[in-house]
Amino acid sequence: MIGVVIPAHNEAHFISACVTSIVLAARHPGLGGEQVQIFVVLDSCSDETGAIARSLGAQIIPVEMRNVGAARATGAQAALAQGARWLAFSDADTTVAEDWLVQQLNCRADAVCGVISIENWAGHCAAVQHDFTSTYRDRDGHGHIHGANLGVSAVAYHAAGGFRPLVSNEDVAFVEALIVANVSIVWSAATRVITSARLDSRAPSGFGATLRAVSLQMETTDDFAKDASL
Known part of the structure; x- marks a missing residue:
């Protein structure tokens, strides 16, 4: 069985598209009919x-933690308890490609770090979008870590000690633990998701916060340039 874990905090606007995309990925013929169970952790x-x-x-799992690392760990434990051999992680404001799970398994690794793309840049200036598209490494061996696009075997998950109860960067800490555990990791551009660039992202130091920081930097630089021209 494959377990897909989605942490969520008041994501009614996004969750339907997210779960629907995972349901489609679960029906991909490349999985050979293997059961896929989706676990939404309602934090x-x-x-x-x-x-x-x-x-x-x-399946929904209500918790009261306001902690994305703990929420991911709770969902993972539920999936493992039901016999999951592979765990896939994404976010509630993200949709996955139809071959998302197949591509993770095709990597034949203990863990797979995939890539993200953004379709809706509402609220951000054009410079922020340009900064992302010009610096993001959308290729195999990319080196990016996204909780919105991560897969790991049950064995490797246990070897790394699971997700730590961190409110941000729990994905980075987990992959660092996988590296310490000396498991095989593939940085794949074939495992793809579309995520949100929304301004009200949940993790205080996650991807959304990074985009906001870039936006603020761009605005400050622009204001400085305007003042200098006066």
Whole structure:
């Protein structure tokens, strides 16, 4: 069985597209009919995220932690308890490619770090989009780490000690633990997801926060240039 873990905090606006995309990935003929179970960890949710996810076939796990690392770990443990041999992780504001799971398994590694793309840059200036597209390494061997696009075998997950209860960068800490555990890791551009560039991202130091910091830097630089021209 393959377990897909999605942490969520009040994600009613995004969760339907997320789970629907995973359901499609789970039906890919390349999986040979292997069971895929989706686990949505409802971390301190007060909206309809759980009801929507359940209606689409996901198992929901309510917790009160406000901690993305702990939420991922809770979902992983639930999947492992039900016999998952492979764990795939994404985010509630993300949609996965139809061959997402197949491509993870095709890497034939203990862990797979995939790539992200962004389609909606609303709220960001053009310079932020240009900065991302010009610096992001969308190729095999990329070296990026995204909790929105990560896969790992059950054996390797245990070897690394699982996700730590961190409010940000839990994905980076986990991959660093995988490296210390000396498991095989593939940095693949074939495992793809589309994620959000929204301004109200949840993790205080995650990808969304990085984009906001770049946006602020661009605005400050632009203001300085305008002042210098006066």
